Each structure stands twice: as C-alpha cells, then as structure tokens.
Amino acid sequence: xxxxxxxxxxxxxxxxxxxxxxxxxxxxxxxxxxxxxxxxxxxxxxxxxxxxxxxxxxxxxxxxxxxxxxxxxxxxxxxxxxxxxxxxxxxxxxxxxxxxxxxxxxxxxxxxxxxxxxxxxxxxxxxxxxxxxxxxxxxxxxxxxxxxxxxxxxxxxxxxxxxxxxxxxxxxxxxxxxxxxxxxxxxxxxxxxxxxxxxxxxxxxxxxxxxx
Amino acid sequence: xxxxxxxxxxxxxxxxxxxxxxxxxxxxxxxxxxxxxxxxxxxxxxxxxxxxxxxxxxxxxxxxxxxxxxxxxxxxxxxxxxxxxxxxxxxxxxxxxxxxxxxxxxxxxxxxxxxxxxxxxxxxxxxxxxxxxxxxxxxxxxxxxxxxxxxxxxxxxxxxxxxxxxxxxxxxxxxxxxxxxxxxxxxxxxxxxxxxxxxxxxxxxxxxxxxx
DNA sequence: TAGATTGTTAATCGATTAACAATC
DNA sequence: TAGATTGTTAATCGATTAACAATC
Numbered sequence: 001x002x003x004x005x006x007x008x009x010x011x012x013x014x015x016x017x018x019x020x021x022x023x024x025x026x027x028x029x030x031x032x033x034x035x036x037x038x039x040x041x042x043x044x045x046x047x048x049x050x051x052x053x054x055x056x057x058x059x060x061x062x063x064x065x066x067x068x069x070x071x072x073x074x075x076x077x078x079x080x081x082x083x084x085x086x087x088x089x090x091x092x093x094x095x096x097x098x099x100x101x102x103x104x105x106x107x108x109x110x111x112x113x114x115x116x117x118x119x120x121x122x123x124x125x126x127x128x129x130x131x132x133x134x135x136x137x138x139x140x141x142x143x144x145x146x147x148x149x150x151x152x153x154x155x156x157x158x159x160x161x162x163x164x165x166x167x168x169x170x171x172x173x174x175x176x177x178x179x180x181x182x183x184x185x186x187x188x189x190x191x192x193x194x195x196x197x198x199x200x201x202x203x204x205x206x207x208x209x210x211x212x
Numbered sequence: 213x214x215x216x217x218x219x220x221x222x223x224x225x226x227x228x229x230x231x232x233x234x235x236x237x238x239x240x241x242x243x244x245x246x247x248x249x250x251x252x253x254x255x256x257x258x259x260x261x262x263x264x265x266x267x268x269x270x271x272x273x274x275x276x277x278x279x280x281x282x283x284x285x286x287x288x289x290x291x292x293x294x295x296x297x298x299x300x301x302x303x304x305x306x307x308x309x310x311x312x313x314x315x316x317x318x319x320x321x322x323x324x325x326x327x328x329x330x331x332x333x334x335x336x337x338x339x340x341x342x343x344x345x346x347x348x349x350x351x352x353x354x355x356x357x358x359x360x361x362x363x364x365x366x367x368x369x370x371x372x373x374x375x376x377x378x379x380x381x382x383x384x385x386x387x388x389x390x391x392x393x394x395x396x397x398x399x400x401x402x403x404x405x406x407x408x409x410x411x412x413x414x415x416x417x418x419x420x421x422x423x424x
Numbered sequence: 425t426a427g428a429t430t431g432t433t434a435a436t437c438g439a440t441t442a443a444c445a446a447t448c
Numbered sequence: 449t450a451g452a453t454t455g456t457t458a459a460t461c462g463a464t465t466a467a468c469a470a471t472c
Contacts, residue, residue, distance in 0.1 A: 003421060042396075050430065062428080063472045098310040109412075194411055196311075203361070205224055207295075259440075274446070
C-alpha cells in the first residue's frame with residue numbers, strides 16, 4: 001500500500017509546512033523558486049529541502065529550480081489530501097464544535113461524517129450541518145458507515161472505552177486531543193496527538209529559561 | 213536568567229509528557245517508580261528517561277528509583293508551571309472561546325487576562341468571566357497590563373499587523389494557532405506553533421502510506 | 425557554451441541507546 | 449553484604465549539512 005518506504009517522521013512532519021508555504025507563494029504569484037530562495041523564506045537549509053523532496057521524487061530541474069504550482073500539487077498528492085477518509089468526532093463541547101466548524105476537512109484528506117456526545121442536551125442538536133448523535137449509537141454508526149478516523153475531544157476517562165469500541169469496528173486512526181495516550185494501547189493504530197497542555201507547558205519553560 | 217543551558221528541544225518537549233504520566237501515577241497511588249517501569253508505561257527506553265532527567269539534576273536514588281510525587285513536583289518546577297505569566301487571546305471565535313474556556317492556564321504557568329476581537333457583535337460580550345475587548349484597544353491594554361504572551365486565533369492576514377504591534381509593546385511570546393509563521397519575523401521571540409492543519413495532513417499521509 | 429541549480433553521495437553533527445561504575 | 453537501579457561515559461544510530469558531479 002505504501003508508495004514510499006523508509007521516509008522518516010522528521011521529513012513527513014515538514015511536508016505540510018512546505019505545502020503551506022508553496023500555497024502562499026502560488027497565491028502571491030510566484031511561479032518558480034529555487035531551494036535556496038525557499039530555504040531563506042522558511043528558515044531551513046537548501047540542502048534539507050532538496051533531501052526532503054528527493055525522498056519522494058525529483059520534482060525540480062537542474063539550473064532552474066522548482067515550479068511552485070507543480071511542486072505544491074505534488075506535495076498535496078504525497079500527503080494524500082485528495083482522499084476523503086470518513087472521520088467522526090467524539091465530544092461536541094467547545095473544542096469539538098470549534099474543530100467541526102473551522103477545520104477544512106475536505107482540503108486535508110478527510111470528510112467529517114458524524115458527531116457524537118453523551119450529554120442529553122446536545123444530542124439531536126446540530127453543529128454546522130451535522131447532527132450530534134448519542135454516543136451510545138457509536139458502534140451502530142460505525143458498522144453502517146465505516147469511518148476510518150476518529151477525533152477525540154473528550155475527557156481522559158472516556159477515551160479508553162471509546163477507543164476499544166472503535167478499534168473493534170476497525171477504526172484505527174485517531175486525532176487525539178485528550179490526555180490519554182492511545183498509541184500505547186494499539187500498536188498498529190495511527191495516532192496523531194495534539195496535546196495542547198504540553199504545548200503550553202513547553203512555551204512556559206521557554207519563557208522561563210530563555211528561548212535558547 | 214536561564215537555570216539550565218544547552219537542554220535540547222527534544223528533551224524539553226518530552227518534559228510535559230513525563231509530567232502528565234507522573235501526575236496520573238500519583239493519582240492512582242503509585243509512590244515509587246524505576247526508570248525501567250516508567251519506560252514500559254511510556255514507550256521509551258529507560259536510558260532515555262535517565263538521560264532526560266539528568267539534564268536537570270539527579271532526582272533518583274540508586275538501587276531504589278524515583279519518588280513519583282517528588283519527581284512530578286520537580287518537573288513542574290523545571291517547566292515553570294507555578295508562574296502566572298499574563299496572557300492575552302486574540303480572536304474570540306469558536307477556537308478562541310474553546311481555549312479560553314477549557315485550557316487550565318493557571319496550572320500551566322499562565323493567567324489569561326484579556327480577550328480581543330474585531331467583530332462588533334462580540335466586543336463587550338463575555339467568555340467565561342473575561343470580557344471581549346475591541347482589538348483596537350490592544351496597545352492601550354498592553355501598555356497598562358504588560359502581558360507577556362499572546363495567543364493567536366485569528367486568520368493569517370491579521371497576524372502580521374497584530375504581532376508587530378505586540379512586539380512593540382514587548383510581547384515576545386506567542387502561542388500561535390494561525391497559519392502565519394511568526395518565528396521567521398522576530399528572531400528573539402518565543403513561538404509555539406499549533407498548526408492543526410499540518411497535524412491533520414500528517415495523519416492523512418500516515419493513513420495513506422501505512423504507519424511505518 | 426557558461427551559469428545555475430538540482431539530485432545524490434560523503435562528512436558532520438546531534439540524539440538515542442548501551443554499558444558500567446557508583447552507591448543506596 | 450548482596451541486589452537493584454541510578455548517574456554518566458562511551459558507542460551507535462539517524463538526521464542534517466556540505467560538497468560536488470550531473471544536467472538543464
């Protein structure tokens with residue numbers, strides 16, 4: 001299934017940033033760019049940019065550089081953003097609603113197909129055009145709709161039971177905003193953690209101790 | 213000002229995770245733990261844990277291990293969570309409100325002291341107990357209250373002007389949820405980016421190409 | 425052709441892991 | 449004292465940077 005093997009996480013995590021900068025360059029009308037120029041804009045070395053891109057193929061032209069639009073397109077393909085992986089979101093609180101309403105899932109390779117919560121006053125309401133379902137109907141929904149990815153915006157205590165149920169239903173990718181470390185439980189799951197508390201603590205450390 | 217020099221970013225970013233696991237261990241009543249045991253719970257090597265901790269001091273006891281509560285406390289100190297750095301949040305949309313209402317700023321080294329927005333219908337309303345101020349009063353507020361950190365929950369286009377103004381007012385730490393790369397503009401600023409789109413794209417890549 | 429810039433190999437640097445002496 | 453586990457030095461591994469031949 002894997003088109004590219006042995007690409008390190010460090011490289012993968014830089015790809016969306018390339019995509020972002022190239023999208024912006026395209027918007028402001030830049031058509032061509034060298035690794036040197038891009039490196040100055042992004043704060044990387046030209047060498048690293050060429051190494052990163054050549055993990056996936058040769059997208060440039062010697063003596064000339066890279067075509068912005070083409071490269072942006074290629075990186076979009078690499079990331080797989082034209083997929084529409086069915087995703088569900090669990091926990092329609094403030095954060096869950098913010099994500100459901102603001103994330104451009106369609107441009108990021110996903111399609112949000114269901115919201116779930118356990119609070120009676122939320123069940124049946126709508127967030128954008130998606131209804132909030134009773135979390136007790138989660139397994140039924142999965143059996144019927146076969147989502148691929150689940151977003152966790154629930155308290156730590158709720159995650160273990162929920163992720164067990166989802167894993168049984170073959171949902172093995174998680175975008176995890178909770179404090180529970182899902183990855184430790186399911187070795188074959190794909191887990192992307194967004195630990196906002198950790199991020200803020202890191203910032204606190206850096207303020208306290210100077211940036212460098 | 214810096215208590216510890218030459219601690220690498222890789223180590224710093226692991227500290228909040230140690231803090232999180234130790235807090236949980238404490239809650240479930242574990243009083244003592246060896247680097248070996250902790251490594252199994254966290255999915256690291258015992259060696260790495262000992263190396264990481266010894267960047268900041270010797271918190272263990274040979275032949276015995278680490279006292280959970282004491283170590284948790286020490287890491288809290290290292291991270292500086294007993295500070296109350298004044299923070300402001302700009303952009304009181306869904307995401308901004310979610311952060312203002314849900315983040316336990318007080319336990320993470322910060323105190324949220326002001327919210328700002330440019331939408332007339334939001335100005336004057338309250339989010340939790342904090343009023344939303346007119347973003348045009350941002351500089352006045354900074355001159356008076358001297359916040360240290362700013363949280364950006366606004367569109368890319370708005371960030372550059374705002375961060376310039378804040379930088380002039382000596383706000384040089386940013387928790388950045390926007391797509392604008394603040395760090396490139398102010399070399400001496402402390403910037404912690406939370407690029408949710410990038411995170412989701414990375415997840416998409418990993419689903420498309422297998423986790424490993 | 426000459427100049428520029430890629431793709432790729434080789435060198436360096438930093439981070440992780442292993443090993444072990446110190447010591448509780 | 450014997451056993452266990454740390455703190456720390458040394459070895460390994462991987463990621464970044466530098467160099468340069470290929471080539472547009």
